[in-house]
Amino acid sequence: MKLNSVDFNDGDTLPSKAVNAQIGGQDKSPVLNFDGVPAGTKSLALTCYDPDAPTGSGFWHWIVVNIPVQTSGQLCSETLPEGAVVVPNDANMQGFMGALPPAGDPAHRYVFTLHALSCDSIDAGAMPQAFVRFTIKTNELASASTTAVFANTAPA
Numbered sequence: 001m002k003l004n005s006v007d008f009n010d011g012d013t014l015p016s017k018a019v020n021a022q023i024g025g026q027d028k029s030p031v032l033n034f035d036g037v038p039a040g041t042k043s044l045a046l047t048c049y050d051p052d053a054p055t056g057s058g059f060w061h062w063i064v065v066n067i068p069v070q071t072s073g074q075l076c077s078e079t080l081p082e083g084a085v086v087v088p089n090d091a092n093m094q095g096f097m098g099a100l101p102p103a104g105d106p107a108h109r110y111v112f113t114l115h116a117l118s119c120d121s122i123d124a125g126a127m128p129q130a131f132v133r134f135t136i137k138t139n140e141l142a143s144a145s146t147t148a149v150f151a152n153t154a155p156a
Contacts, residue, residue, distance in 0.1 A: 001036040003114045003144035014110055014148040020100035023152055027098040029062060029077035030148070034114050038142045041069050041116040045136045048096065052108040055090075061110065062096040063087040063132060065122040075114075087124045087132050099150040107151035116142045 007015040007030035019025025029048070037044070044067035053059035062077070066085045077096035080086070086094050101108040117139045124132050 001034065001038060001114065001116060001142045001144040003032060003034045003112065003146050005030045005032050005112070005146055005148070007031055008146075008148045010146045010148075012148055013107075014099055014150040018096075018098050018110070018148070019150060020098035022100060023154060025098040027077075027096060029075075029096040030112070031074060031076045032112055032114070032146070033074050034144065035073050036144075037069060037116050040118065041141055042120045043067060043069055043117045043122075044071065045115040045117055045122070046075055047111075047113050047115070047133070047136070049111045049113070050099070050101070050108050051111065052101070052105070054102065054105070060090045060129065060133070061098070062089055063129065065124050065132060065136065069116075085122075085124050087129055090129075099152075101150065101152045103152045103154040105152065107149040109147050109149055111145050111147045113143050113145040115140050 017026040017028040046064040048062035050059040071081045119139045
């Protein structure tokens with residue numbers, strides 16, 4: 001399985017639209033392209049995680065489950081397919097939260113991962129976000145990731 005973006009190359013800086021509105025962005029995800037979903041996949045999930053957030057456990061910017069396996073090979077926050085469910089992120093908001101690292105921190109990594117799942121759906125409304133992520137991992141057949149970076153250059 002492969003995942004890439006038309007908005008950045010793996011390891012490049014996030015596009016400005018994927019930065020938090022508080023620091024001039026638009027809180028819109030990059031466009032992500034994928035292919036090679038393995039046979040037997042029943043649904044897809046998509047996550048965006050910042051492992052460098054100063055929380056001790058990183059920061060989940062975006063979690064989407066129940067993406068139909070028949071979805072064309074492109075996903076973004078503005079045009080999610082019917083049936084997809086957005087799980088509240090670590091800021092407890094429904095949707096993609098753009099990059100917002102502390103001013104002066106070294107660049108943070110934003111890891112976008114597409115997960116091919118063996119389950120038809122995840123009842124995300126009935127469980128805490130951490131259990132949604134656990135369910136993704138325990139039903140994962142394959143995954144693919146691409147990573148962008150961003151540093152908040154505002155004075156600390």
